[in-house]
Amino acid sequence: MFDTNLVQNVLEGIFSAAFLASILRVTTPILLPSLGALISDRAGVINIGLEGTMLVSAFTGVVFSAYSLDWFGESTGRLIGPWVGLLMGVVFGVLMALLLAVFHLRFRANIILSGIALNILGSAATVAIMFELTGDRGNTQGNLRSMRMPFIQLPDFLGDIPVVSFFFRIFDNQSVMTWIAFIAVILVWYFLYRMPTGIHLRAVGENPEAAASVGIRVTRIRYLALALSGVLAGLGGVHMSMGYLTFFQRDMTSGRGFIALATPYLGGGHPVGTGLASLVFGFFDALSIRVGSLEIPSQLPQMLPYMATVMALVIYALQSQLAARVRTLRSAEGAGFDAAFWKAIRQLSVLHMFMAMLAVFGIVISIGMFAAPDGFKGPERAYPLAAIIGVTSLLLIALNLPFMLRVERIGDHVTRAAAVAILSLWVYLGILFDLMLYTTALKDVALMLGFGVGLVAAAAIWLALGGYYLLAGHRRRAPAPA
Numbered sequence: 001m002f003d004t005n006l007v008q009n010v011l012e013g014i015f016s017a018a019f020l021a022s023i024l025r026v027t028t029p030i031l032l033p034s035l036g037a038l039i040s041d042r043a044g045v046i047n048i049g050l051e052g053t054m055l056v057s058a059f060t061g062v063v064f065s066a067y068s069l070d071w072f073g074e075s076t077g078r079l080i081g082p083w084v085g086l087l088m089g090v091v092f093g094v095l096m097a098l099l100l101a102v103f104h105l106r107f108r109a110n111i112i113l114s115g116i117a118l119n120i121l122g123s124a125a126t127v128a129i130m131f132e133l134t135g136d137r138g139n140t141q142g143n144l145r146s147m148r149m150p151f152i153q154l155p156d157f158l159g160d161i162p163v164v165s166f167f168f169r170i171f172d173n174q175s176v177m178t179w180i181a182f183i184a185v186i187l188v189w190y191f192l193y194r195m196p197t198g199i200h201l202r203a204v205g206e207n208p209e210a211a212a213s214v215g216i217r218v219t220r221i222r223y224l225a226l227a228l229s230g231v232l233a234g235l236g237g238v239h240m241s242m243g244y245l246t247f248f249q250r251d252m253t254s255g256r257g258f259i260a261l262a263t264p265y266l267g268g269g270h271p272v273g274t275g276l277a278s279l280v281f282g283f284f285d286a287l288s289i290r291v292g293s294l295e296i297p298s299q300l301p302q303m304l305p306y307m308a309t310v311m312a313l314v315i316y317a318l319q320s321q322l323a324a325r326v327r328t329l330r331s332a333e334g335a336g337f338d339a340a341f342w343k344a345i346r347q348l349s350v351l352h353m354f355m356a357m358l359a360v361f362g363i364v365i366s367i368g369m370f371a372a373p374d375g376f377k378g379p380e381r382a383y384p385l386a387a388i389i390g391v392t393s394l395l396l397i398a399l400n401l402p403f404m405l406r407v408e409r410i411g412d413h414v415t416r417a418a419a420v421a422i423l424s425l426w427v428y429l430g431i432l433f434d435l436m437l438y439t440t441a442l443k444d445v446a447l448m449l450g451f452g453v454g455l456v457a458a459a460a461i462w463l464a465l466g467g468y469y470l471l472a473g474h475r476r477r478a479p480a481p482a
Helices: 004-014 017-042 050-072 074-106 111-134 156-160 164-171 176-194 196-206 208-213 218-244 256-266 271-291 304-336 339-371 379-405 408-412 414-438 443-471
Strands: none
Touching: 017 050, 017 164, 017 176, 017 196, 017 218, 017 256, 017 271, 050 074, 050 111, 050 218, 050 256, 074 111, 074 218, 156 164, 176 196, 176 218, 176 271, 196 208, 196 218, 208 218, 218 256, 256 271, 256 304, 271 304, 304 339, 339 379, 339 408, 339 414, 339 443, 379 408, 379 414, 408 414, 414 443
């Protein structure tokens, strides 16, 4: 179906340190605003205007870094220009967030509508000012000499150490903004869970009336939360125009601000979880770039990050419903409530949901192959493979759906649930390990060995997520509410 050498090159690119390094790069402009969304959400004032804030900061960073050459001279401008651009990008990010705060907290405007207005403002204002400064409505390339944020070089001797050399290739020559993004995960965690202000912020988000009754200034805390979200969104925007690229382009954030709104929910409202969720989106974004080199319609890989966003929101919605049911059970059963059992059920239910959501990718790919067979080397090659992918995906959804609609079945029918989860995961891991081994000297036995390792890994994952606890004979003590 595809050129074998081209597929081989793509696979070697995916299973490499360079691909992992690219994941870190493309995760950065998602992770930074995601942490900002997390902070504002925990304070009860989600910042919907992240997209517009990132655009304004990205444009501001380019403008101030470029004009630094004129203001401070060539040598000094090149030295401090990037940092001037970074500082002003963050300042304007904070101003955008405070504008939202004034509308919502001072004038009582709806925060969703205010955030949408900021997104429109950010998109329109950057284009209007860019045209005034450069005469171009598309980008600043060739008109403004944008500076670039420094890249950090690790000591060369690390590249000569076995095993360490692999990680050296991942982290070497990464933008300072990437390092800032992942350090920010630790800082946000420390702020939210170790500092009094962060604890007050979480209290305000959970119950503002109770927080106010003990002397916490709710409005001031929410101003602070939105300002911090502006700082982080501003950093993400600056990375887009001075690290990810070296110029500003119209609407260059391409929906990353909206993806950032979903990431904290997938991450369970925790900084570390948000970081891991951002890496998932970064993986799909990087994967879409790699797979785009194959001879397939370009729209197919480009939609991967957005399908991942929808998948994350579906899983979050289902898990929220389950969490509410578990809280009801806890209240009803009191001392008889088996917390370990329901923890296992929740973890395994995510596995079933994830398997079904991945199968949706397969259905979309199958539909794409049927709709545009010429993009896959013609109908005679595309149709049979599309049918196999489609039927397999539908089967995986049908198998996992009963355990998604009524998660108690996982505990009531442990053997059946285990078979379905392990079989589904085996299909995905088997393909993954097969492709991974295909790029090595074990190419001839990749299929057999890959699916063998995949079966063992699938069983181990199921046991680790709670299957072992269920196999030990633990059962639900009381019927769940309908």
